[in-house]
Amino acid sequence: MAATGRSADDLTEPLLAGDRRALARAISLVENDDPEGWELVRRVYPKTGQAAIVGFTGPPGVGKSTLIGMLVKHARERERDIAVLSIDPSSPFTKGALLGDRIRLSDHFLDPGVFIRSMASRGSLGGLSEATLQAALLMDAAGKDEVLLETVGVGQGEVDIIDHADTVVLVLMPGSGDSVQALKAGVMEIPDVIVVNKKDHPLTDTMVREIRSVLSLGPDLSWEVPILTTEASRGEGITELASAIEDHRAHIKSEGTLEERRRRNLRNEVLELATVRLRRKLHAELDDPEVDALLDEVVKRRLDPATAASKLLDRER
Numbered sequence: 001m002a003a004t005g006r007s008a009d010d011l012t013e014p015l016l017a018g019d020r021r022a023l024a025r026a027i028s029l030v031e032n033d034d035p036e037g038w039e040l041v042r043r044v045y046p047k048t049g050q051a052a053i054v055g056f057t058g059p060p061g062v063g064k065s066t067l068i069g070m071l072v073k074h075a076r077e078r079e080r081d082i083a084v085l086s087i088d089p090s091s092p093f094t095k096g097a098l099l100g101d102r103i104r105l106s107d108h109f110l111d112p113g114v115f116i117r118s119m120a121s122r123g124s125l126g127g128l129s130e131a132t133l134q135a136a137l138l139m140d141a142a143g144k145d146e147v148l149l150e151t152v153g154v155g156q157g158e159v160d161i162i163d164h165a166d167t168v169v170l171v172l173m174p175g176s177g178d179s180v181q182a183l184k185a186g187v188m189e190i191p192d193v194i195v196v197n198k199k200d201h202p203l204t205d206t207m208v209r210e211i212r213s214v215l216s217l218g219p220d221l222s223w224e225v226p227i228l229t230t231e232a233s234r235g236e237g238i239t240e241l242a243s244a245i246e247d248h249r250a251h252i253k254s255e256g257t258l259e260e261r262r263r264r265n266l267r268n269e270v271l272e273l274a275t276v277r278l279r280r281k282l283h284a285e286l287d288d289p290e291v292d293a294l295l296d297e298v299v300k301r302r303l304d305p306a307t308a309a310s311k312l313l314d315r316e317r
C-alpha cells in the first residue's frame with residue numbers, strides 16, 4: 001500500500017521496516033538522481049551505521065560473485081539479513097557480467113532475507129560511486145545485518161566505493177600477477193583480507209607465497225592480513241573466509257579503528273560531494289557574461305589565472 005508510492009513520504013516508513021519493494025524503489029530513486037531519493041536518504045540517515053559493510057574487489061573473472069553467493073548462503077544459514085550490491089562501471093545494466101552475477105546469485109532470489117542489486121548507471125550528482133554509497137545507506141537503513149559490495153577492478157575509480165567498506169576483501173586467482181605488482185608498488189592499498197580463489201589451479205601455492213612476500217615488505221600492522229585459499233564454485237574455504245571477515249570486524253571494533261575509518265570516510269564523502277557541486281556550479285557559470293569577461297581578461301593577459309580563480313571563488317560566498 002504505502003510502498004506503492006515513489007516519494008520520500010511514501011517510502012520512509014516501509015523502508016525502515018525493511019520492506020523489499022520500498023528498498024528497491026528507494027535505490028532506483030538515488031540511481032536516477034531523483035531529489036526524492038536524496039530526501040529519503042536524508043530522513044533515514046540517522047538510522048544507518050548498523051550494518052557491517054564488506055567490500056569485495058579484484059580483477060574481472062576471479063570469482064567475486066561466486067564467492068559472494070557462497071557467503072550469502074553461509075550467512076543465511078545463520079539467519080543474517082543480507083544485501084548484495086554489485087557495481088559495474090563499465091557495462092550497461094543489461095549486458096554480460098551483470099547477467100552472469102544474477103545467474104550465480106539466483107539461488108537466493110526468492111529468499112526474503114537476501115536483497116540483491118546491481119548498479120551500472122552513473123547517477124549524476126557524484127557519479128556512480130556516490131549513487132552506490134547512497135544505495136548502501138538505504139540497505140543499511142532497511143535493517144540489513146550485512147551489506148556486501150562487489151566492485152571490479154584494481155586501482156581505478158572504484159577505489160572510493162571500496163573505501164567505504166569496514167572490511168575490504170581483495171579477491172585474486174592464480175595468475176593475477178598484475179594485482180600482486182600493484183600491491184607491491186603501493187598502487188593498491190593493502191586490503192584487510194586476501195583470497196586466492198580457484199585454488200584448484202596448480203599455481204595457487206606460488207601465488208600465496210608471492211603475496212606473502214609482498215606483504216612482508218610492508219609496514220607491520222596491528223592486523224595481520226590473512227591470505228586464504230578458496231574454491232568458490234565448490235564452496236570450499238567459505239567458512240574460513242566468513243570467520244576471517246568476522247575476526248577483522250571484531251579487531252577494528254575493539255581497537256577503535258572502525259569508528260576512525262568511518263569518520264575518515266564520511267568526511268571524505270562530504271568533501272567529495274561539495275567538490276562535485278562546486279565544480280558543477282562553476283561550470284554552469286561559464287555562461288554568465290561577467291565570468292566570460294573575467295576569463296577574457298586572462299586570455300588578454302591582463303589578469304593572471306590565479307587571481308581570476310580567486311575572483312571566481314569569491315562570487316560563491
Ligand SMILES: Nc1nc2c(ncn2[C@@H]2O[C@H](COP(=O)(O)OP(=O)(O)OP(=O)(O)O)[C@@H](O)[C@H]2O)c(=O)[nH]1
Pocket residue numbers: 059060061062063064065066067097100101104152197198199200230231232233234
Ligand atoms: N575453477 C574454478 N572456477 C571458478 C571458481 N570460482 C568461480 N569460478 C568460475 O569463474 C568464472 C567467473 O566467476 P565470477 O564469480 O563471475 O567472477 P567475478 O569476479 O564476479 O567476475 P566479474 O564480476 O565479471 O568481474 C565463472 O565461470 C565461475 O564459475 C573456482 O573456485 N574454481
Ligand SMILES: [Mg+2]
Pocket residue numbers: 064065066097101150
Ligand atoms: Mg561478478
